[in-house]
Amino acid sequence: MPFKWLLGGDQTQKRQVIQEDDQVDRRVIDACFCPNGHSILTDIRTFQGLPALTLKLLGKKGEGLLAISPVIGDCNREFIDFEQVPGEVVEICCPECSMPFPLYNECPCGAHLVALFTSPKTHFAQCIGICQRIGCLHSELLSERDLRLFNRLGYF
Numbered sequence: 001m002p003f004k005w006l007l008g009g010d011q012t013q014k015r016q017v018i019q020e021d022d023q024v025d026r027r028v029i030d031a032c033f034c035p036n037g038h039s040i041l042t043d044i045r046t047f048q049g050l051p052a053l054t055l056k057l058l059g060k061k062g063e064g065l066l067a068i069s070p071v072i073g074d075c076n077r078e079f080i081d082f083e084q085v086p087g088e089v090v091e092i093c094c095p096e097c098s099m100p101f102p103l104y105n106e107c108p109c110g111a112h113l114v115a116l117f118t119s120p121k122t123h124f125a126q127c128i129g130i131c132q133r134i135g136c137l138h139s140e141l142l143s144e145r146d147l148r149l150f151n152r153l154g155y156f
Contacts, residue, residue: 029053029070029118029128034094035102037120042067042095047076053116056098057082058091059134065095068130086135107131 032040032053042054047069055066057079064082069075089111093100101114104127113129 027072029072031118032070032128033117033120033122034097034099035117035122036094036097036099038094038096040094040096040116041070044080045078047071047074052078054095055101055116055130056093056095058093059083059085059088061085066092072128084134088134089132090134092130092132104129107133107136109133109136111136 028050029041034040040054041051043051044054044065045052045067047067048071050070052067053070055068057064057066059082061083065080066082067078067080069077091100092114101116102122103112104115104124105113107113109131111131111133113131115124115127115129117123117127119126
């Protein structure tokens with residue numbers, strides 16, 4: 001017998017066999033833009049067969065690129081022609097137009113999280129964040145949900 005949901009529509013409850021592959025919660029960034037609307041997903045490097053988020057870094061010893069895994073929570077990254085100085089706070093820019101990404105909030109390490117937009121329109125409601133400090137424990141990509149949650153709970 002069909003079950004009537006409060007929101008409308010007839011639905012039937014079904015049991016499904018949960019496959020091991022279904023249990024993997026892999027949130028992937030499939031679109032990411034600079035403030036000028038340039039896509040920062042490139043094939044300069046790939047992670048798990050996916051194009052990397054590519055960022056231009058400006059530091060005290062020069063500039064270079066950073067390729068980041070597009071999987072939320074995956075800390076895999078590769079520096080390209082950039083001399084890392086652990087603890088240095090770098091400026092994070094678009095690799096195409098060199099426009100700096102805007103600051104989202106302060107990171108617990110004292111640097112800032114910058115906003116990378118998941119839509120060509122620059123809405124902070126549709127962004128992910130990354131810390132500017134090389135080697136920060138919060139330097140992994142944070143989803144827009146995590147950014148709002150951390151902000152609401154007073155972590156930032």
